[in-house]
Amino acid sequence: MIEIFAKVGLINCVVAAFLGSEVLIRNRKNNANLAFSLLAFFIAFWSYGYWRWLSSISTSEAFSWVKLFTFGSILIPAFFFYWVVSLLDINRKYKKSIIALSIVSATLIFNMFYTDWVIKGLQHKLIFPYWPVAGVLYIYYVLFLFIGMVSWALLILAHRFKESTDRVERSRIKYIFWGSLIGFGGGLTNFFLWFDIFIPPYLNFLVGVGLILFYYAASKHSLFNIKVIATEFFTYILWVTMFVRFLLEGSLQGRLIEGFVLILISVIGIKLISSVKKEVEQREQLEVLTKELENVNEQLKRLDQARAEFISMASHQLRTPPATVKWYLAGILSGDFGPLSPEVKKALIETQFVNNSLIALIEDLLNVSRIERGRLEFTFEMTDVVKLSQEIINELYPMAQQKKLKLTFVKPRAKLPQVVADREKLRHVINNLIDNAIKYTKKGKVEASLAQEGGDLVFKVTDTGKGVNPGEAERLFQKFGRGIDSKRYTAGLGLGLYVAKIVIAQHKGKLWVESKGEGKGSTFIFSLPLKNDLEVSGTSVFDLTKQV
Numbered sequence: 294m295i296e297i298f299a300k301v302g303l304i305n306c307v308v309a310a311f312l313g314s315e316v317l318i319r320n321r322k323n324n325a326n327l328a329f330s331l332l333a334f335f336i337a338f339w340s341y342g343y344w345r346w347l348s349s350i351s352t353s354e355a356f357s358w359v360k361l362f363t364f365g366s367i368l369i370p371a372f373f374f375y376w377v378v379s380l381l382d383i384n385r386k387y388k389k390s391i392i393a394l395s396i397v398s399a400t401l402i403f404n405m406f407y408t409d410w411v412i413k414g415l416q417h418k419l420i421f422p423y424w425p426v427a428g429v430l431y432i433y434y435v436l437f438l439f440i441g442m443v444s445w446a447l448l449i450l451a452h453r454f455k456e457s458t459d460r461v462e463r464s465r466i467k468y469i470f471w472g473s474l475i476g477f478g479g480g481l482t483n484f485f486l487w488f489d490i491f492i493p494p495y496l497n498f499l500v501g502v503g504l505i506l507f508y509y510a511a512s513k514h515s516l517f518n519i520k521v522i523a524t525e526f527f528t529y530i531l532w533v534t535m536f537v538r539f540l541l542e543g544s545l546q547g548r549l550i551e552g553f554v555l556i557l558i559s560v561i562g563i564k565l566i567s568s569v570k571k572e573v574e575q576r577e578q579l580e581v582l583t584k585e586l587e588n589v590n591e592q593l594k595r596l597d598q599a600r601a602e603f604i605s606m607a608s609h610q611l612r613t614p615p616a617t618v619k620w621y622l623a624g625i626l627s628g629d630f631g632p633l634s635p636e637v638k639k640a641l642i643e644t645q646f647v648n649n650s651l652i653a654l655i656e657d658l659l660n661v662s663r664i665e666r667g668r669l670e671f672t673f674e675m676t677d678v679v680k681l682s683q684e685i686i687n688e689l690y691p692m693a694q695q696k697k698l699k700l701t702f703v704k705p706r707a708k709l710p711q712v713v714a715d716r717e718k719l720r721h722v723i724n725n726l727i728d729n730a731i732k733y734t735k736k737g738k739v740e741a742s743l744a745q746e747g748g749d750l751v752f753k754v755t756d757t758g759k760g761v762n763p764g765e766a767e768r769l770f771q772k773f774g775r776g777i778d779s780k781r782y783t784a785g786l787g788l789g790l791y792v793a794k795i796v797i798a799q800h801k802g803k804l805w806v807e808s809k810g811e812g813k814g815s816t817f818i819f820s821l822p823l824k825n826d827l828e829v830s831g832t833s834v835f836d837l838t839k840q841v
Contacts, residue, residue, distance in 0.1 A: 294420050299347035301498045306340035308501040309333045312508045324384065328376035329507065335372055336504060339365030343497075346423065355423035356415055363412060363425075364402055366480075367434060370442040371398045373477075376507075377446040377469070381453055394442065401434055418486050419493060427487040435484055443477050468510035476503015528562035615651045622648065646692055653728065653789070656721060671799060673827050676714040678750060679704060679743055685724050686741060693731050699738035700731070709745055713827040718796045722804075725789040726754045726817045734758030737814075749802075749820040761808035761815045769806065770794045793819075801825040 313333030316326050342362025349355035371394045378384040384391070405411035410430040418424040447470060454466045479499025485492040535558055539551040622645045624630060626638065633641070686702045693700035723741075730739040737757030744751055761769065772791045790804075797804040797819045808815035 295347055298494065298497065299344050302340045302343035302347065304498070305501040305504075306337045306344060309337035309340060309504055312504060313337060316508070325376065325379040325382075328372060328379045332369065332372040332376050332507075333504060335365045335368045336500065338362070339369060340500070347421070349423060352415055352423060356412075359412060359415065359423070359425045360405060363405055367398050367401050367405070367438065369480075370438045371395065373473075374442045374446045377449060380469075381449065383449075394438075397438065401430060401438070404428075404430055418489075419491060421486070424486050431487065435487075439477070439481070439484075443473060447473055465510045468506050472503045472506030472510065474503075475499050475506065476501075479503065528565060531558055531562065615648050615655065618648050619645070619652060642691055642695070646695070653721075653725070669795070669799070671715040671718065673713050673715055673829050675711045675829060676716045676719060677711050678714070678719070678752070678821075679709055681716065681720055682723055682741060682743055682752070685720065685727060689724070689727050689731060692728075693739060696731060696734075698731060698734055698736070700727075701738065701740050703740060703742035705744050707745070709743065709750060710823055712750055712821055712823055713825060713829055714800055714821065715796075719800070722793040722796050722819065723752065725793050726752075726819075729789065730754045730756040730758065730815075730817070734814075745823070746820070748823055750823055751818065751820045753816055753818045755814065755816040757814045759815075760811045760813040761806055762811050766806050766808070770804070797821070800827070 310333070313330040313336075316333070317330040319326065339362045342358045342365060346355055346358035346362060349358060371391075374387075374394060375384065375391055378387045378391070401411060408428075410428040411434070412431070413426040413428045415423045416426050450466050450470050450473075454463055454470070457463050457466070476499060479496040479502070482492065482494040482496045486494070535551065535555045539548060539555050542548045542551045622641060625633070626641055626645065683702060683704075686700065690700055727739065727741055734756045735758065739754065739756045742753045742755075770790050770793075772788065794804045800821050802819055802821040802825075804817070804819040806815055806817050
């Protein structure tokens with residue numbers, strides 16, 4: 294059993310020595326790194342003395358090793374406290390405390406070597422033949438240095454954790470805190486037998502675990518760094534093992550073989566460590582780039598929101614003038630202000646077309662803005678789609694007549710039932726489909742039709758215009774999606790069909806296009822279920838954030 298405790302001490306020594314060396318090699322000029330290395334080296338010193346003490350075969354040998362490992366244990370709390378305040382960059386604030394701590398530690402060490410006030414002697418306890426007996430000052434070391442200084446450092450960590458808003462720093466502090474409880478908690482079990490509390494130091498192995506957590510917290514709090522340290526540690530253990538085998542080998546042939554294996558393992562180990570470090574660096578760079586992309590994405594979201602709000606505000610301000618012009622033009626053309634000459638009437642009709650296009654564009658911008666913010670309002674009511682379609686055909690007939698196009702509306706033979714729909718938004722969709730058909734048709738005809746197919750009401754607009762290529766069909770219904778040569782036919786932003794598809798989707802319907810190809814015309818179709826479960830009740834606001 295005693296051999297197990299001795300081997301635990303040796304393992305703690307190897308782990309501490311390696312971690313201390315690793316941190317020191319990486320950046321010896323950094324104050325926190327230097328403090329961590331000294332802490333790790335004194336833990337290694339204490340662990341080595343612990344191992345040699347339990348391996349001793351005489352009282353004098355054991356007493357010498359007890360003094361040496363006690364020397365290390367006295368300095369461990371001091372350097373732990375110094376490391377914590379250095380890592381938090383507050384070591385200047387605690388400069389006087391550090392000096393006082395150094396003086397107390399030095400006093401205890403002096404008394405340990407020159408008096409029996411710290412260690413009175415050795416005594417057989419449980420399975421340990423040479424367990425030390427505490428002197429009068431030892432209890433003060435345990436209470437004020439080991440427990441007191443560690444507790445003080447933990448309070449400082451807890452205070453910084455409470456104040457800090459940095460996610461990485463808070464996570465680092467959390468690991469140091471738990472590492473302290475685990476490591477020093479395990480080390481604390483060594484003191485029971487000093488004061489005749491017959492509990493063996495079963496948890497002494499936790500000292501190494503706590504130190505690994507300290508290293509993890511100090512090394513940028515990255516799992517990738519742990520991967521590097523694990524690779525370096527096991528390679529280091531392998532090197533040491535092979536080197537010992539090389540030294541212990543008696544024959545020349547055996548030494549040559551062991552030497553060759555040692556060189557081979559050294560080369561492979563160096564290559565392995567180098568490749569792991571390279572992988573870690575690449576992943577850390579990727580991590581940094583990912584965070585930068587997240588920040589940029591967040592900024593873009595804020596800018597996009599600001600843009601949507603600006604468009605909404607600007608569109609609302611732009612709506613009033615063309616709406617006023619529309620009603621005046623309608624009054625003038627209907628003769629409310631007196632008879633018009635043919636030339637004036639023609640000019641006013643063209644003005645009306647341009648004004649209506651402007652109104653449609655503003656409405657599209659407003660709807661897109663609402664869609665992007667996820668709030669599109671619908672007022673559902675019983676709607677006669679046949680009557681609504683006829684009204685729109687009558688409004689757009691002069692536009693078709695001006696382009697010398699034949700515009701017809703094929704009404705259903707049987708009377709169609711009314712559907713629950715937002716009348717104005719459905720008007721906007723039908724108007725957009727017919728208006729587009731007229732704009733993209735240079736000669737021939739535009740035919741709108743309405744029919745019942747099964748449980749659906751189906752509206753179609755067929756034209757003899759530019760047609761749609763198979764590759765363009767899906768893009769037409771995307772935001773700002775337009776055909777490749779659309780600019781030759783009409784100006785626009787490519788928002789009408791995008792808005793129309795979303796409106797139809799909120800009516801539980803579908804919108805699509807059919808075409809045999811470029812120059813062969815196209816048919817835009819939407820279907821609405823006659824029973825769509827929509828309720829006729831005031832205004833409904835739809836959350837579109839998951840659909841857009």
